[in-house]
Amino acid sequence: MSSRAGPVQDVIERLPPAGVDEELRPLPSRWSESDKCSGLEVLLDGTEVRFQGVIKTSDEAAAVRSDHPMPRECGIYYFEVTILSKGKDPTLIGIGFSGPKVNLNRLPGWESESWAYHGDDGFSFACTASGKHYGPKFSTMDVIGCGVNFRTNTAFFTKNGNYLGEAFHSIKTEKLFPSVGMKKPGEHLRVNFGQTPFVYDIDSMMEVRSSDSDIENHYAGAFTDLFLQQERARIGAEIDRSTRRSKKEETALIQELVAQYLAHDGYVETARAFAQEVRDQRRQLGDDDALEAMDPAEDIHAINRQKIRTAILNGDIDRALKYLKSFYPHVLESDRNRDIYFKLRCRKFIEMMRRCNDLQTGASSQAMTDSTTSITSNGHTETKDDEADAGVFDHQMELDDQVQRESHAPSLEPVSIPPPLSTFDSPAPSDDPAESEAMDTTPDPAPTQPQPQPQPQDTKSSAMRHKQLLDKAIAYGQELQAEFSGDARSNYRKVLQDAFALLAYTDARGSVVGGLMEGRGRVEIAEEVNGAVMQSLGKPPSAAIEKCVAQTEVLLDMVQANGGEAALVDLRVYLR
Amino acid sequence: MSSSTISPPAAMEHSFDRLVERARPSKTDINFVIMDYLINEGYPSAAQKFAKEANIQPFADGEAIQERVDISSAIRSGDIQLAIERINELNPQLLDTDPHLHFSLLRLQLIELIRPIVSAPGPPSPTAFEPALEFATTQLAPRAPTSPAFLQDLERTMALLIFPPEKLTSQLKELLDLGLRQKIATTVNEAILHSQGERREARIRNLVRLRAWAEDKARQSDKDLNLPDKIELGLGSESPNNGAQDGDAMVA
Structure with a gap:
């Protein structure tokens, strides 16, 4: 057959x-x-x-x-x-x-x-x-x-x-x-x-x-x-087998590493959620050592750093600068951190250009989302974004007051800020109960009277608004130029030029300098600011897990110099 | 030994420490490792918050994590029947193709039937063991002959019925330790991940082991690498007493 x-x-x-x-x-x-x-x-x-x-x-x-x-x-x-x-x-x-x-x-x-x-x-x-x-x-x-x-x-x-x-x-x-x-x-x-x-x-x-x-x-x-x-x-x-820790010890160590990292780097809500989930797990196993150690300390600095990070990740640089000024005034004044200050200021310009660009090209925050994450935003994002446009530019002057109001009023109206890059179905930060709860403990930066927020002007035509946004961005760019172009530091001029190049494109996002607008830049600057704040607080600039990676890198280098099978170990594989 | 633990003056700080200081791991890498861990070991709420707070992609859908978390959670709370049902809903082939895993779940289910009886005060009534005996005969006994390990495990578990709780050997006591639930929950989680084409273990576990391994190798090296006596991570749990926990017990 x-x-x-x-x-x-x-x-x-x-x-x-x-x-x-x-x-x-x-x-x-x-x-x-x-x-x-x-x-x-x-x-x-x-x-x-x-x-x-x-x-x-x-x-x-x-x-x-x-x-x-x-x-x-x-x-x-x-x-x-x-x-x-x-x-x-x-x-x-x-x-x-x-x-x-x-x-x-x-x-x-x-x-x-x-x-x-x-x-x-x-x-x-x-x-x-x-x-x-x-x-x-x-x-x-x-x-x-x-x-x-x-x-x-x-x-x-x-x-x-x-x-x-x-x-x-x-x-x-x-x-x-x-x-x-x-x-x-x-x-x-x-x-x-x-x-x-x-x-x-x-x-x-x-x-x-x-x-x-x-x-x-x-x-x-x-x-x-x-x-x-x-x-x-x-x-x-072989490496996995070589461990002398029992799985239980290893689990405990890793939970501690993770919890410490989250607290150290100011991921306050993640730290809370993680502590809660670990507690639930241990309770099921009858392990009632209440785990107080796992609780992220109600550390005022952690909450402050979280606020700064959130502001930067939302692209709201003014807010981040305000927070920094009121919580850690010395950080940005320090000459050591001038780079960070410069990068924040440039980022603000880029965020202004991003808004102009998205208004011009008809892209909503969806475009931003696409360029950074694959999460689709819900239908409300667009309107929120429009308000946010108005919010950033029309209410710039009120920002001082917003920051201060937050530290006074436990319950707030939603503040107009740009939506987060990836929403993950999360409420706007100011709606967040954890955030308002945190506010009660926020130190009072400089009390003034809260002011009513003007309504966004929906009637303004898109073209008008684009013109206005662009004018503001240009004015801000000139400010930047005046403040930093004389700076002797080698790369400032280049960074400024790249940022200003955004002005030249109708659709800057698709241009050669479009990468500047991506969310990655926000993440980087947010981490740098966090590190600088940690340092100013006299805390170790790196968490235990970072030390663990750094030590492994150095130890591997030493061992690999001797040749042998260690030369085949690639730390990169462990990190991605 | 004790004299060498005096910290050197700052100027003479260990060159190792300086090298570590200079090796600045990227935050992106660290965040990746953390997210990988939260997803792999099933911390959905933390993973969700972390995606938001660190502004990174969760790279896994919440539902898939939740399914694993529900199964692990059922095992940790001793509801093995529910866990087995959930596993079969998720992947009907998983237990069929892994007889060891299936057997260890069934044995845990037997232990859970025995646990309340032997941990109750006073001598158990003769009829109290009936459900456990029936479960053992119908579910475990037919599988036992397929592997000598199964047979031994079953025999050992049945011994729980015979010995009074206060006279159990340490080996038998281990069976009643709730840590066994966690162990099985971990094995099941790893098997599910593997069947979905994911890594069995979170990278952070390999990383922690790699660090200890590299330290051992460095200490075994002939060259004088001038390592500090103890390499610390700076965690609260690191006290002089449990230094061995940190994988550097190889100090000559």
Whole structure:
């Protein structure tokens, strides 16, 4: 019952591999969803295959091929299959490889252009239904490796990491796909096309490498990368095993590291939420050591720093400057922090230009959202943003009062500020109960009388408003220029020029300097300001987790200078 | 040893400390590691707040975290039946393809049936164990022969019924420790993450281990690297008594 592939398959066969350089063909990466017998289920992104169907006759079976053929150019190709099924012995499974047109209703090995090692008898089958004695039988939890050496046209198998010797020779077929076939319902296999370390030490076999073929070297290089990857994984596992902490101790240490970082860097609400969630967890485990240590201290500075950060992240630089001036007047006066002061001022200009730009191009805060995060804003954002436009520019003068009102009045009307970059369904900061609660404890910066807030002028036409915003931005730019262009510091002039270049574009966001408008800039400056405030408070500028990373970096540097396996450890991998 | 712990004058500060001072890890990296941890180990509310406060993308949908949190939470509160149901709703294949995980959940369920009886004061009535016995016979016994480890685990658990609580060996006491719930909850969380193509463990765990490993390697090195006797993180829990906790117990 030899198969003829249908015309459709023929057409597909002739198509060049899509988007892939002919010389660098892809390696097999998973079981094919289409090139399989119907009773087979391909699971877990093609790494597993399970047979659920029924076999009618004894010479019928169900087979599947990989998505790509093994490139002959690679020299040696190797993959491993783990038998997961709980089926009763003997396991009727064949592991091997076959050409693209071999019938998938048969076990590989039985048909021409197919070769395989069968688990029920340990025989090897080369393009014929009668097998030869080859190796041991295999069944549940065994790991069978299959290697094809395209230089010698031979193939071998491994069982649980042991080499079983050459199984086939004179393999000349052009396109060969890794293939498995099975006969019993419930049979279940997992494949490793190199994504995880192999059980068999293929490394030693790969050492003999010819240097006269660039292509082969390319694939050998790909394999070397693979082995390096495996080696890294092995060392990673060794490092994980080397820990002397119990999981419980480690958990406690990490919870402390995280809590300390959140408190240190002024992520007040995150710190609270985290402490609460840890408490809930421990309570379930009957661990009632009330965990007071986990509570972020009601640290007035943490709350102040959080306010400053939030203002900067919202693009409300004036507010941030006001907060800084009232809470930490010395920070920005210090010569050491002049850079930060300069960056904040420039950022304000960029935020003004951002508003002009978005009004001009009809983009709402949605555009800002798109450029920074993938979170979609809700329908209200646009109106909020319009008000915010008015808020920033019309009420600039009232900002002093706003800041001061906040420290007086526990309940506030929503203050007009630009919406956060990523909302995550959060209320505006001033609506936040935690924030108003925090306000009660905020020190009084300089009391004045609260003033009523003028209503946003909805009637003003968009063009008028754009003109007004632009004029204000230009006026502010001139201020900046006057204040900083004479500064001897090397990069100030360049930074100013880049920022002013925003004026030249109708759609500055899409321009070469558009990157300035992205939210990333806010995050960076927010962190710098936080660091400066921490320093002014005499606190360690970095949290324990940062120290942990820094120490690891230095220690790794020292160890890697000695060579050896440590050289394969890459800290970057641990950080992203 | 004690004389060497006197801190050196500021001018002679350890060159190691200066190197550490200079290596300024990026905030983006740290925030990434923190977010990774909050999501991986299931702190949805903190993750949500952190996304907002640090202005970073949560890179995982809240629902997916919540599903794992609900399962972990059910296990931690001893409702293993609910946990198993939730796992099956989430991924019907997970327990089928991981018999060890399935068995350890069922065994915990058995322990939870036994726990209230043995922890009650006074000798238990002979009928009190009936539900536990029935569960053991119907759910665990058929699985036990498939692995010697299963059999041993089942036998050990059944011993809880025989020994009076005050005479339990430390090995048996461990079974009744609520820490076992956390252990199983962690294993389940890791298995779910793995089945979803995610990392099993949060990066911060590997990072903490890497630091200890690198310190060990540095201390074993022949070269005189002039390391301080103790490398501290500056955490409250670091006291002279539990220095070993910090992974630097290798001081020669």
